[in-house]
Amino acid sequence: REFKVVTDHKALKWLQETKSENTRLTRWKLQLQEFGDFEIVYREGENHGNVDCPSRLPVDLNAITRDMNEHILKIHQELGHAGSQVVWQHLKRKMESPPSENKIKQILDECENCMRFRVARTQPAKIRGIALYPWEKIAIDTLDMGSVTSEGNRYVIVAIDYFSKWVICQAIKEKTGKNIKEFLENKVFNEFGRPNVLVSDNGTEFVNKEVKNLLRKHEVRQSLCSPYHPQSNGLAERANRTILEKLAKTLWNTGKEWDQELQKTAFAHRCCIIRELKASPYEILFSIVPNLTGKEKSLRQDLDTQKLQDKIRKRNLEIEKNAEEGNTTAVLEPGTKVLLDGFRNKIKKKKLTKKWLGPFVVVSAGKSGQYIIKDGFDETLVANRRHLLEYKGKEPISSFQAEGDVMQAIANA
Structure with missing residues (x-):
């Protein structure tokens, strides 16, 4: 009895039609003939979904819904703008299938408050002994x-x-x-x-x-x-340091x-x-x-x-x-958006004012951690790496003049 085999495996149709005398190909053709007289019809994979659906199901992208996105940001704020690791650990205790830490980090990386008030980390201090129980x-x-x-x-x-x-x-x-x-x-x-x-x-x-x-x-x-x-x-x-950082992030633009x-x-x-x-x-x-x-x-x-x-x-x-x-600091490539540490600026010496100025753009890296950065009007200045923070937000490039006396911040470094 004749029948048709519809497949998206084009090589199978070629095998049936080829005139090659290769012994291996001939052996494969003889094995197929054991199933009877049939015709192989090729159909493109995208049109072959009726039988190919299991292998073509949409990939689970672990997409975060708008409600989940808002919930993550709410937890982030309630924890004093804590980092992705802390937020993920909390969600893991409260949900059966929380989003991955990387997904959470992608959301929190765009938190403008966190980028503006992040404290530059210095070498950690030693602890004067330990305690073996609470309130000892x-x-x-x-x-x-x-x-x-x-x-x-x-x-x-x-x-x-x-x-x-x-x-x-x-x-x-x-x-x-x-x-x-x-x-x-x-x-x-x-x-x-x-x-x-x-x-x-x-x-x-x-x-x-x-x-x-x-x-x-x-x-x-x-x-x-x-x-x-x-x-x-x-x-x-x-x-x-932590209390000060969390307060600054929480208070920004709240009045x-x-x-x-x-x-x-x-x-x-x-x-x-x-x-x-x-x-x-x-x-x-x-x-x-x-x-x-x-x-x-x-x-x-x-x-x-x-x-x-x-x-x-x-x-x-x-x-x-x-x-x-001690610790090491990542190198900033030319074109990278950065924020400039305004903490040493005498004009902005209040502890809860905006700590990071910008964003600006890295032009080039020099010796001893010195970088040339520019603003939106192509004005440039030199800043040390320890006074720069990579910016991942969406704000447009700022100007040195709009951010106050930026040169004073460099002079006081």
């Missing part, structure tokens, strides 16, 4: 915000638990022993218990009769580090004052997952994944305290090792 040891410091709010606040007291990295903040008008004493007693001791050790610098707000009497009363030992050298109180210094968003920023810090520990301060203390939106469900976390202690020890050793080895 805390660090405390004050942060000058550089601007006075309508409530009269200019400073922030920041305390952080060495074990869980839980942060407590309070806005104050003046750095006085009385304010430090009241903060420790009301916000730390009466809510979380008495630590064994309090780490601080020897500034007058920490070394005074009021604070000394409070610590003696509760049998807390004070460990002092060098003033005007923040690296010696590394844990508190990193907390200060709000920093003390109105301080507690929200502190909460965001507590909810951010520490990469090496794979848990947030909130989870370490309460064994619950915090809800950041009303749509999320509460999930318990079973944490192994001993493993957590081992991870903390390992992490501290890595921090010290990295502090000794």
